[in-house]
Amino acid sequence: xxxxxxxxxxxxxxxxxxxxxxxxxxxxxxxxxxxxxxAGLRGNNLLADGATVTSFATPRRLAVRLSAVRGQAPxxxxxxxxxxxxxxxxxxxxxxxxxxxxxxxxxxHNVDPAQLLREHDGKQESLIYEGTxxxxxxxxxxxxxxxxxxxxxxxxxxxxxxxxDGETTVRxxxxxxxxxxxxxxxxxxxxxxxxxxxxLTQGHRFQASQPTLSITDAERYEHTLAHDxxxxxxxEARRALIDRQLRARAGELGASLGDEADVATLLDEVTxxxxxxxxxxxxxxxxxxxxxxECLILTMRLNQKYFPLFDAASGRLGNRxxxxxxxxxxxxxxxxxxxxxxxxxxxxxxxFFFETDLKATLASRLPLLxxxxxxxxxxxxxxxxxxxxxxxxxxxxxxxxxxxxxxxRAALLAKADLVxxxxxxxxxxxxxxxxxxxxxxxEPEAVVVALRQQYQxxxxxxxxxxxAVAAVLFLAERLETLAGIWAIGQxxxxxxxxFGLRRAALGxxxxxxxxxxxxxxxxxDPQPALTLEGALTTALAGLGxxxxxxxxxxxxRQALRDFIDERYRNQLLSHYDRPVIDAVLAVSPALHxxxxxxxxxxxxxxxxxxxxxxxxxxxxxxxxKKANDEAGELNAALLQEPAEQRLxxxxxxxxxxxxxxxAEANFTQALSKLASMRDAVDAFFNDVMVxxxxxxxxxxxxxxxxxxxxxMNQVADLGRLA
Numbered sequence: 243x244x245x246x247x248x249x250x251x252x253x254x255x256x257x258x259x260x261x262x263x264x265x266x267x268x269x270x271x272x273x274x275x276x277x278x279x280x281a282g283l284r285g286n287n288l289l290a291d292g293a294t295v296t297s298f299a300t301p302r303r304l305a306v307r308l309s310a311v312r313g314q315a316p317x318x319x320x321x322x323x324x325x326x327x328x329x330x331x332x333x334x335x336x337x338x339x340x341x342x343x344x345x346x347x348x349x350x351h352n353v354d355p356a357q358l359l360r361e362h363d364g365k366q367e368s369l370i371y372e373g374t375x376x377x378x379x380x381x382x383x384x385x386x387x388x389x390x391x392x393x394x395x396x397x398x399x400x401x402x403x404x405x406x407d408g409e410t411t412v413r414x415x416x417x418x419x420x421x422x423x424x425x426x427x428x429x430x431x432x433x434x435x436x437x438x439x440x441x442l443t444q445g446h447r448f449q450a451s452q453p454t455l456s457i458t459d460a461e462r463y464e465h466t467l468a469h470d471x472x473x474x475x476x477x478e479a480r481r482a483l484i485d486r487q488l489r490a491r492a493g494e495l496g497a498s499l500g501d502e503a504d505v506a507t508l509l510d511e512v513t514x515x516x517x518x519x520x521x522x523x524x525x526x527x528x529x530x531x532x533x534x535x536e537c538l539i540l541t542m543r544l545n546q547k548y549f550p551l552f553d554a555a556s557g558r559l560g561n562r563x564x565x566x567x568x569x570x571x572x573x574x575x576x577x578x579x580x581x582x583x584x585x586x587x588x589x590x591x592x593x594f595f596f597e598t599d600l601k602a603t604l605a606s607r608l609p610l611l612x613x614x615x616x617x618x619x620x621x622x623x624x625x626x627x628x629x630x631x632x633x634x635x636x637x638x639x640x641x642x643x644x645x646x647x648x649x650x651r652a653a654l655l656a657k658a659d660l661v662x663x664x665x666x667x668x669x670x671x672x673x674x675x676x677x678x679x680x681x682x683x684x685e686p687e688a689v690v691v692a693l694r695q696q697y698q699x700x701x702x703x704x705x706x707x708x709x710a711v712a713a714v715l716f717l718a719e720r721l722e723t724l725a726g727i728w729a730i731g732q733x734x735x736x737x738x739x740x741f742g743l744r745r746a747a748l749g750x751x752x753x754x755x756x757x758x759x760x761x762x763x764x765x766x767d768p769q770p771a772l773t774l775e776g777a778l779t780t781a782l783a784g785l786g787x788x789x790x791x792x793x794x795x796x797x798x799r800q801a802l803r804d805f806i807d808e809r810y811r812n813q814l815l816s817h818y819d820r821p822v823i824d825a826v827l828a829v830s831p832a833l834h835x836x837x838x839x840x841x842x843x844x845x846x847x848x849x850x851x852x853x854x855x856x857x858x859x860x861x862x863x864x865x866x867k868k869a870n871d872e873a874g875e876l877n878a879a880l881l882q883e884p885a886e887q888r889l890x891x892x893x894x895x896x897x898x899x900x901x902x903x904x905a906e907a908n909f910t911q912a913l914s915k916l917a918s919m920r921d922a923v924d925a926f927f928n929d930v931m932v933x934x935x936x937x938x939x940x941x942x943x944x945x946x947x948x949x950x951x952x953x954m955n956q957v958a959d960l961g962r963l964a
Contacts, residue, residue, distance in 0.1 A: 250313030251290045252426030254283075254380075255460035256388065257298070257305035258434065259443050261416040265301070265514035270396050271415070272299025272477055276306035278394050282387020283308065286378040287315040298463075298475040300517045303443070305422075305475065307460055313425060315377030322348075324369040327360060331369070341369070380425055385432045388423075392434060405436040412436050420444070424460040445471020446518055449569060472570075473517040481513040484566055487521035488549055491564055495523065497551035499564075504543065512547050516568040524548070524582045525562040530589045535559040536674050537592040537664060544670070546585055595663040596678075603683045604676060608654065610661040619730045620789065623657045626722065629784045630656065634718035636780050640772040641714070641762050645688060649714040652692035655680060656715060659693075673697045688712070699745060700752035705760035713762075717753040717777070720746040725781035728802055729790040747809040750774070751833065758834035765834065766907040774833045778802055803830065810836060818844050821963050828959035835907065842909035843958045851920040852963060855954070858923045860961035862951045865932055869944050876949060880942040885929035889922045890946055897953055909957045916954055923950070 256279055263271060276297035283289050290310035298305035324330060330341035337345075337355040345353055350371065359370040397415040404411055412418075412435050423430040423439035432439045441457045444450070449472035457466055467473040474480045488509075492499050499505045512519075530538060535558070542548040542563055549564040565581050567574065611624035620626065631653035638646035659665045659676035677694035681687075692712040696719060705713040727733075727741045734743050754774065757763045763770050778799045782790055790798060807827045814823045818840055826839045846852055881887045896915060903912035932947065934940045954960055 251310050252313070252428075253460040254308045254311035254384070254430075255305065255422060255424045255457065255463050256307075256384070256439075257303055257420075257422040257443055257457075257463070258392075258418055259303050259420040259422075260414075260418045262301050263299075263304075263416055263514070264398055265511050267396065267398050267415075268299050268301065268514035269477060269510060272297050272304055274395050275299075275304040275391055278391025279306050279384075279387050280308060282390050283311060283383055286383035286386070287318070288312050288378065288380055288383045297477070299477040299514075300473060300475060300480075301515055302517070303475070305463070307463060311380065311425060312377075313380045315379075315383065317374050317377050319372070320375050321370060321372045323361075324358070324371055327367045327369055330358075331355065381430055381432065384423060384430055388432055388434050410436050422457055424457060424463075426461075427459045443467075443471075445473050446568075449518060474519070477513060480516065480519055481509060484513060484516075484519045484521065485509060487519070488564055488566075491521050491523060492551060495551060495562060496554055497560060497562065498554045498557070499549055500539075500552050500557075505549065508543050508547065508549065512566040515547065516566060518568060518570055520567045520570040520574070522565045522567055522574045522578050522581075523562060524565050524578050524585070526582065526585055526589055528561045530593060531559065531561060533589070533593045533596050534675070534678050536671055537596060537668065538589060540668050540670055541588045541592050542585065544668070545588055546581070548581070548585065591667070592664070595667055599662040599664055599675070599679060600682055604655050604658040604679045604685070605683070607658045607661050611657060614657075614660060617726070617730070620726045620785070623660060626726070627654055627657050629726075629781075630715075630718050630722045632784055633722055633777075633781050634714050637718055637772060637777060638711075638714050640770075640776070641710075641757070642771070643710055643714070643762075645711050645714075648686055648688045648711045649692075649718075651685070652689045652711055652715045653718060655685070655689065656693060656696055656719065692716075698749075700749050701756040702752065703756060705756050705762055710760075710762065713753060713757060713760075717750060717757075718781075720749045720753070721777050721781040722784070724750070724802055724805075725778065725798075726785060726789070728805075729782060729785055729798055743805070744809060747806045748813065750806060751810050751813065754833040755837065763834050765838070766905060768832050768835060768904075770832065770834075774803065774806065775799065806833075814840055819847070822847055822958075825958035825960060825962035828962055829955060829957075835909075838907060839909050839957055842913050843960075843963070845910050846913040846917065846960075847963055849914070849917050851917040854920050854924060855917065856960050856963035858927060859951065859954050859959075860964040861927070862947045862954075863961050866944065866948055866951060874941050874945055876945040877942050880939055881946070882939065883930045885922075885925040886943060886946060889919075889926045889950070892919060892922045893946070893950055893953065897949075900953060900956070904956055913957055919950075919954075 258275070276295055280289070280295050288311055289308065290312055293308050293310040296307045298307070324344055325341065330338055332338055335356070341355060345351055350373070353371065359372060360367050361370050395415070400413045400415055402411055402413050403417045414435055418435040418437060420443055421432070421434055421437040421439045422441055422443055423432050424441055429439060429441055443455050443457060444453065445455050445467060451470045451472075455466055455471050457463055464475050467475045474483065488499060538559060539550050542550045547566065549566070551560050551562045551564065552558060553560055563585070565578065567577050569577065571577065608624060608627070611627060612622050614623040616623050616626045631650045634649040634653040635646045638649040643649070655676065656673075659672060659679060662675060662679065664675045665672055673693055673696045677690050680693050681690045688708070688711040691709060692715040695709070695712045696715055698716065701713060701716060723741065723746045724743055727743060732741060754763065757772075758765050763772060779795070782795050782798055811820070811823050811827060822843045823840055825843050826836060831839055876890070878890065881890055896919065900912045900915055903909070903915065930943065932940070932943045934943065
């Protein structure tokens, strides 16, 4: 079948050549550039049916190719309402000055007013012009698309530079050197950043066959860059090639690349640093392995962009690493030796920092924390460490742990590594280095484990005895952060959360969940010794009157509970309906019971009786609210109607059974038993007038409903399911 598209449909290539772009932003910049060009062309109807988009991004270029682009957009019919007839035409039917001005402004000054259509919209008659609009040319459409695409790039930071004329100033992420715009083999003369498009670009700085490359046709872009320019234009293709080479080299050496998440992050970055990747093997002296491996790994990955190698069997760090070079050579000896010379001083620095830090104990560094400001309204890191220590000791006591002194010790030492040379050079090693130094100092193993794990995002396993102190420090540190930052009014807003309060709240939630899973909090106890409200009270009180007056403490505590509940709600929404979660959180349950209660309410909601009971519960709540404490104690002698007598009997029979289920935290079974009340509840509302004229009868019926309401809402506010 022949295509209905005109012959001017061709692939379109747009490339912007620049100085080296920010590597961590390259992938986003490339995608945004391609998306922006596509959107602009599509908006002008310049993309043919089935057009595909291919994005390119190298350290020195952003480019996009669209497989089917029209040289001229099709003309399109349009219809536009101009103005009311009484405004546009005189009584004799001649055009008024207002209509003539409108037509001239639109470029329709040759239009005969008699040709205008009339249309009545039910209120007034209007003049309508129907015509055909010329489709956009590719030159005009691409210029608009290019301008919009460049303006919309997610540029982390712009720079200002002058063009060759010495006068024109341009702002962009990096200086731009050339612009290519080819529709098939034809140059489209668009402009950007002081450049006019042609077909010339550059290849690899050192390995291209010639300094300047001419792209003859949009379809040959990748081939020309690869064959003549020694450049792999596709970010995805370069990344895949590097990944294959890394894994092949590691396999040849019987090694692994380590944690896949870390490998992926570094792989993204090095892909943005090279145009023609090749992987080579380097090594360093084995005696550097006496330094903690985290220091060496961070030095290699962060500073040098090397991939450290690990023993495939044991997972231990080895003394070899992989280099991703920007040059493919038959003999890479110079590259390997150069990189080995560069990495040795870095590793030597790490060893020096480590050995120097070992000369003083962590405990001896505590006074130095008094010179490190945590927050100008919350004091120094030493003051904060003491607050966390008191809170940790209280939490350990409430959990019934014998290790309260160890929890306090861990909290005091937790931030001491901030004043070590190693953490000063590598802030990413906070906590990790503290654990190494604490172990060297002979601190108890529980303290060492706590220091090492204090910066986890969340607890993800039941807390056993070995990790109890670590869990206490984890919880205390996050509660103190929430309390302090909230008390001084530095709340998160929108996407901004500079103090990580949302993450701290999720950490608190995970701590209560895993402490309960590990048996440190009784899952059946709705009011254990350690509660969120109690821990927040201790944390807030520890700030002192100067930061938080006692009168303001209850309000801040409730706001924090609401904030944590909201984080819990968002976390649970991936598994449960919002009304189910809201029903549970409405009764402010013990934090460790929230998952079990939500699961029980979700099961209850699926029961056939649920909808009727939820509606009845909501109705009861409204009646009791309007009663203004009119209800008193239930008096069986005042129960007149069979339906209310039956409800009272069923209620009395059910209360002890539900009570036992709740005492055992068997929320699903408790709600299942409540479902058996549906017939009695429905009969009551069908046959009994609650708001009877007799005040005593009315108060008695409200008392009956009050007991029912209390029984129904011990797991959750079931009215929220209505």
